[in-house]
Amino acid sequence: MKNDCLFCAIIAGEIPSKKVYEDEQCYAFYDIEPQAPTHFLVVPKEHICCAAKIDESNSSVVAHCFEVIAKICKELGVESYRIVNNCGDQAGQTVKHLHFHVLAGRDMTWPPG
Ligand code: AMP
Ligand code: ZN
Numbered sequence: 001m002k003n004d005c006l007f008c009a010i011i012a013g014e015i016p017s018k019k020v021y022e023d024e025q026c027y028a029f030y031d032i033e034p035q036a037p038t039h040f041l042v043v044p045k046e047h048i049c050c051a052a053k054i055d056e057s058n059s060s061v062v063a064h065c066f067e068v069i070a071k072i073c074k075e076l077g078v079e080s081y082r083i084v085n086n087c088g089d090q091a092g093q094t095v096k097h098l099h100f101h102v103l104a105g106r107d108m109t110w111p112p113g
Helices: 006-011 059-076
Strands: 019-022 026-030 038-044 082-084 100-104
Touching: 006 026, 006 038, 019 059, 026 059, 038 059, 059 100
Parallel strands: none
Antiparallel strands: 019 026, 026 038, 038 100, 082 100
Protein backbone atom coordinates (compact mmCIF):
# COMPACT_ATOMS: atom_id res chain seq x y z
CA MET A 1 0.00 0.00 0.00
CA LYS A 2 1.22 3.45 -0.93
CA ASN A 3 0.36 6.06 1.71
CA ASP A 4 -0.65 8.96 -0.50
CA CYS A 5 -2.54 6.84 -3.04
CA LEU A 6 -6.32 7.28 -3.34
CA PHE A 7 -6.97 3.81 -4.75
CA CYS A 8 -4.76 2.12 -2.11
CA ALA A 9 -6.93 3.91 0.49
CA ILE A 10 -10.11 2.71 -1.25
CA ILE A 11 -8.81 -0.88 -1.37
CA ALA A 12 -7.94 -0.64 2.35
CA GLY A 13 -11.49 0.57 3.09
CA GLU A 14 -10.23 3.91 4.43
CA ILE A 15 -12.24 5.76 1.77
CA PRO A 16 -15.73 4.45 0.93
CA SER A 17 -16.52 3.03 -2.48
CA LYS A 18 -19.34 1.17 -4.14
CA LYS A 19 -17.87 -2.30 -4.50
CA VAL A 20 -18.62 -4.41 -7.56
CA TYR A 21 -16.23 -7.30 -6.90
CA GLU A 22 -13.24 -8.23 -4.78
CA ASP A 23 -10.79 -11.09 -4.51
CA GLU A 24 -7.26 -11.51 -3.18
CA GLN A 25 -5.69 -9.86 -6.21
CA CYS A 26 -8.04 -7.14 -7.35
CA TYR A 27 -10.83 -4.77 -6.38
CA ALA A 28 -13.62 -3.38 -8.58
CA PHE A 29 -15.83 -0.40 -7.76
CA TYR A 30 -18.09 2.09 -9.49
CA ASP A 31 -16.52 5.29 -10.77
CA ILE A 32 -17.58 8.34 -8.76
CA GLU A 33 -18.02 10.35 -11.98
CA PRO A 34 -19.56 7.86 -14.42
CA GLN A 35 -18.97 8.49 -18.12
CA ALA A 36 -21.51 5.88 -19.21
CA PRO A 37 -24.59 4.20 -17.69
CA THR A 38 -22.25 1.45 -16.48
CA HIS A 39 -18.79 2.64 -15.46
CA PHE A 40 -16.64 0.76 -12.99
CA LEU A 41 -12.92 0.47 -12.34
CA VAL A 42 -10.88 -2.68 -11.83
CA VAL A 43 -7.63 -2.21 -9.93
CA PRO A 44 -4.90 -4.56 -8.78
CA LYS A 45 -4.60 -4.53 -4.99
CA GLU A 46 -0.86 -4.25 -5.41
CA HIS A 47 0.20 -0.65 -6.04
CA ILE A 48 1.41 -0.38 -9.63
CA CYS A 49 1.49 3.25 -10.70
CA CYS A 50 0.64 2.83 -14.36
CA ALA A 51 0.66 0.54 -17.39
CA ALA A 52 4.23 1.59 -18.16
CA LYS A 53 5.32 -0.26 -15.01
CA ILE A 54 3.84 -3.61 -16.05
CA ASP A 55 6.60 -6.19 -16.41
CA GLU A 56 7.20 -9.92 -15.99
CA SER A 57 7.07 -9.58 -12.19
CA ASN A 58 3.51 -8.23 -12.06
CA SER A 59 1.79 -8.97 -15.38
CA SER A 60 -0.16 -11.94 -14.00
CA VAL A 61 -2.35 -9.57 -11.98
CA VAL A 62 -3.14 -7.67 -15.16
CA ALA A 63 -4.28 -10.87 -16.85
CA HIS A 64 -6.35 -11.56 -13.75
CA CYS A 65 -7.99 -8.12 -13.97
CA PHE A 66 -9.10 -8.93 -17.52
CA GLU A 67 -10.51 -12.29 -16.42
CA VAL A 68 -12.41 -10.46 -13.69
CA ILE A 69 -13.76 -7.87 -16.13
CA ALA A 70 -15.19 -10.64 -18.33
CA LYS A 71 -16.72 -12.31 -15.29
CA ILE A 72 -18.29 -9.12 -13.89
CA CYS A 73 -19.70 -8.10 -17.27
CA LYS A 74 -21.24 -11.55 -17.70
CA GLU A 75 -22.81 -11.28 -14.25
CA LEU A 76 -24.12 -7.77 -14.96
CA GLY A 77 -25.49 -8.92 -18.32
CA VAL A 78 -23.25 -6.45 -20.14
CA GLU A 79 -22.35 -7.84 -23.57
CA SER A 80 -20.61 -4.89 -25.20
CA TYR A 81 -18.20 -2.69 -23.36
CA ARG A 82 -15.06 -0.62 -23.64
CA ILE A 83 -11.99 -1.16 -21.46
CA VAL A 84 -9.83 1.95 -21.08
CA ASN A 85 -6.50 2.52 -19.44
CA ASN A 86 -4.99 5.99 -19.31
CA CYS A 87 -1.22 5.89 -18.85
CA GLY A 88 0.48 9.14 -17.91
CA ASP A 89 -0.59 12.76 -17.73
CA GLN A 90 -1.06 13.46 -21.43
CA ALA A 91 -3.33 10.42 -21.76
CA GLY A 92 -5.45 11.73 -18.90
CA GLN A 93 -4.35 9.53 -16.00
CA THR A 94 -5.37 11.37 -12.85
CA VAL A 95 -4.96 8.59 -10.27
CA LYS A 96 -1.50 7.06 -10.32
CA HIS A 97 -2.57 3.52 -9.40
CA LEU A 98 -3.11 1.20 -12.36
CA HIS A 99 -6.80 0.84 -13.17
CA PHE A 100 -8.99 -0.32 -16.00
CA HIS A 101 -12.15 1.60 -16.77
CA VAL A 102 -15.06 -0.53 -17.96
CA LEU A 103 -17.70 1.52 -19.77
CA ALA A 104 -20.98 0.27 -21.18
CA GLY A 105 -24.60 1.10 -21.85
CA ARG A 106 -24.27 3.72 -24.55
CA ASP A 107 -22.87 4.06 -28.07
CA MET A 108 -19.12 4.73 -28.01
CA THR A 109 -17.25 6.88 -30.48
CA TRP A 110 -14.06 5.93 -32.27
CA PRO A 111 -11.43 7.32 -32.42
CA PRO A 112 -11.51 8.48 -28.79
CA GLY A 113 -10.96 12.18 -28.09
P1 AMP B 1 -8.02 8.26 -14.68
O1 AMP B 1 -8.37 9.69 -14.99
O2 AMP B 1 -7.91 7.36 -15.86
O3 AMP B 1 -6.80 8.21 -13.79
O4 AMP B 1 -9.23 7.69 -13.85
C1 AMP B 1 -9.46 7.97 -12.51
C2 AMP B 1 -10.92 7.75 -12.28
O5 AMP B 1 -11.11 7.63 -10.88
C3 AMP B 1 -11.83 8.88 -12.77
O6 AMP B 1 -12.76 8.36 -13.71
C4 AMP B 1 -12.50 9.36 -11.49
O7 AMP B 1 -13.85 9.74 -11.68
C5 AMP B 1 -12.37 8.16 -10.58
N1 AMP B 1 -12.40 8.46 -9.16
C6 AMP B 1 -11.72 9.44 -8.50
N2 AMP B 1 -11.98 9.39 -7.19
C7 AMP B 1 -12.83 8.35 -7.01
C8 AMP B 1 -13.48 7.77 -5.87
N3 AMP B 1 -13.29 8.26 -4.62
N4 AMP B 1 -14.31 6.72 -6.06
C9 AMP B 1 -14.52 6.22 -7.30
N5 AMP B 1 -13.92 6.70 -8.41
C10 AMP B 1 -13.10 7.75 -8.27
ZN1 ZN C 1 -2.07 2.69 -4.90
